Amino acid sequence: MNASRCSLALFALLASMPAFAQEGVDSVIDRVVTPLSDGLSAMIFWEIPIPGVEQGIPFIVAWLVVAALVFTFYFGFINLRAMKHAFRLVRGDYTSPDAAGEVTHFQALATALSGTVGLGNIAGVALAVSIGGPGATFWMVLAGLFSMSTKFVECTLGVKYRNEYADGTVSGGPMYYLSKGLAAEYPRLKLFGKVLAVVFAVFCIGGALGAGAMFQTNQAFSQLVNVTGGESSALNGYGWLFGLVIAALVGLVIIGGIRSIARVTEKIVPLMAILYVSSGLLVIGLNVDQVPAAFAAIIHGAFDPEGIYGGFIGVLILGFRRAAFSNEAGVGSAAIAHSAVRTDKPVTEGLVALYEPFIDTVVVCTITALVIIITGSLAEGSTIEGVALTSRAFGEAFDWFPIVLLVAVLMFAFSTTISWSYYGLKSFTYLFGEGQSKELVFKGIVLAAVVVGSSINLASVMNFADAMILAMALPNLIGVYLLAPVVKRELRIYWADYKAGRLKTYR
């Protein structure tokens, strides 16, 4: 397999790299990775030209948005009509007390969310609004609503075709539904499914190392430097030290199995998310008189933007793009996390997964956007963007907020790294087989990537990682399209049972 050989070469490269950043290492990596990265990026981000508009729509964004629309119509707006029922599923109304102690719908959803809520919601939105104006928010929310349907299909499939082992552990995700599902439904596509699964696993490993481990620590460190004084910060240049600390903590969790650290993060991450959302709501509440104007600006900006590059289409693409990057619907990563739930009805987990893009994109991103628009941070200067813009917008209302944001970014980075290391691990063991020593090798590579990611600034590796993560959507969605009829069948039976009141409730 050519692709897997490439990725093996990449592993060897990362693993053999010294922990400490040195001049020269950067350029070596650059030289090796750039051609690979450029090729993949060129394909993934290839812009489909639109007549009469300067800017085309990137292929991958179109790929994800079209899927979201197709699944929304194919499943008859499941994203909207199932929300109430999904909420009751999350609350545990349909969970038997006999299942106490198993993974609940809530836990599967929370775990998947901690892998997606992160910098995309804080920095990504700021980026979209600072370039595309308030109107980008509208398209982002719309894309978020549609992509709920994509999550529904992929997470249902993740549970349906997972592997349950004799020792009581489970493994699931696109690699399993692509290979097992396609073989079961389309015997003639057996080999094709296997190829899709391998391609997905390779991209997922790349995404886990690049976007999971390297990008997250890199961004967390840059926020740390920003808050402690920017260029003049005492920490500036000590990225490798930060990387070692984070790697040691991540290592304690994923290799040492030290659950106490994971448990601390488990407590702090939701706390941070709640703090972020509630301080956002507080800022909005304090300026409630400006909310109608902000909504007017969002709607007006969405359909009739002034002075924005690319005009109407430009704003639309920005919104769609940020939604796709932030909730990962169609990428397939969430299907891995959701498949651990204990249920005999795969559809239920798909329905619960509807809430993932809803919370991630519709709720959290909208709050970020409203705060930025209401506080007027947007108008004051165009030089800052990303986390810094969000930081300043919140700082307008509460001067202590940048510190909270720093802690939040650190925690999100930590939990995202742990989540993605697991996604990568599952793909790695899918390719190379399960086993303690093999797992250890991969975990070692993840830790090396953490250190490297925070100590050097390699644009090409970052681009490569970004492209890898989105490339996962290529094999994944091909398989999801082919398997959608299976989900439709299951949903029809389940929904009929639900409507007829045949589902047992325990509350």
Add this chain to the structure above:
Amino acid sequence: MSRFLVGIDGSDCGERALDVAREHARAAGAELLVCYVINWSPFTFSTPQENAERHRRREEELNVARTKILEPRVEALNGAGIKTEGMARHGHPARTLVQLAEEHDATMIVIGRAGDTPMKTRIFGGTAAALVQSAPCPVLVVP
């Protein structure tokens, strides 16, 4: 037929409760239901790795509770002529004991109390206090 439900947690206060329950059961000719609740909430946050292994861990936890904690005590009580059954379950301690008491028509719940300071109880919650508030039958709290 009276049926007393005893909540034990592997601690000394659970043992004291069991001792008191045994004497009461003997005097009243009642059955005993020895319950061990593994503290668990459906609304906690966990890593994907933990979720994947959750089912196995649950079985291990239940197995340890049954073989190490319940079985020796149940055998001893049955040997002493008191009809006893053991039970292990995951959940919120007080709420689960209430559920079990309802399911098995218990006529009394016997529970130990750790005797923490009021402050500690306020922060960590007292199982005994919660039981007193919500139990479907009389509750005997053993200090």
